[in-house]
Amino acid sequence: MRVVSLCCILFALCGLFLTGCASQNLSADADPSLNLEEMSSFYVQRLPADTRGVGKLIAAELLSLGKEASHGDTSTVDPDVDAIVTYVDKWMWDITMYMIELRVEIRDPDTQYILASGQSFRTSLVRKSPEEMVKEVIAEIMKEAEGL
């Protein structure tokens, strides 16, 4: 009887601690005046610390959605683009490295004002590949901007 109680307590404790490994959040925010349909060209500005090519993934995702998208450093920004895309990616180690958080911001090229932003947060047990994280964040931004 005592062993069973002990097992139950251990089980409950394990459950309590493991919930921290399965937390996720996907959200986006867009300026009410934003019309993403009208925007056709985007420049993804590479985060200086990005050595994993996340900027390229974002540009590729925008291309797959039928938008014109280029990527590069701050010095090579095309002044005629409709929007500049910036991002912050955070990584964590749990047996292997994985992306725990990705935040993408769509900015006005003149003022740098954030027209729309989206973020995905996924801990180890609900981790996704960087490609999937990029896809879901861009989709969430599009959804929010269209007011769906």
Added chain:
Amino acid sequence: MKFRQLACRFSSVLSLVVLIAGCAVGNTYNYATGNTALPIKGEGEISVGVVDAREYVLSGNKDSSFVGLQRGGFGNPFDVTTTSGNPMVEDMTEHLANALTRAGFDVTEIRFSSPDNSLILTSVRQSALDKNLVLRVREWKTDAMMKFRLIFDIELSVHDENGVMLASVSDHGDEVLSGASFESANSQLSAAAFGTKIARMFNNPEIRAALTN
């Protein structure tokens, strides 16, 4: 023997305190700095001030430097305060003043000693400037445990040199910003959320017209 028992009890209590409190004690967030980009470009002089109208601060239940809660392993709350130790609205004023300066304005910061409207308007009139911004914070606090929540209720208004209100916009909500992280990441996220909320208000057509006319 007695000493060993005492030491054992003491270490058990200490372990329990550490387990319950974890990294939750003494967290501070920095609202004074931030890289907020406003959607407007302006010029000329402008005054800006932030009013703390949070009920629990006015009643004295919380210090004016209170910015939210960090919860320990069992949901037990600990207060989070400003990194500067200054009242939250002072840090927000600095944040806002920096953003307006980057947008091209010549900014004068105003400090309000009370949320009383007549006193606020008196301070605004004393600035003797054509454009004056007042941000009233009725609620602003974060709550971090597994997720990072923001509860807010703010109102931005533009006044002329006589204190007459030219435009006003408000926003409120209870949002999950992200998964809760460590102190520094939470601090950056809160300051960025403040910047985003404020910038959205500046893009309101009435506010834009009042500031650019």
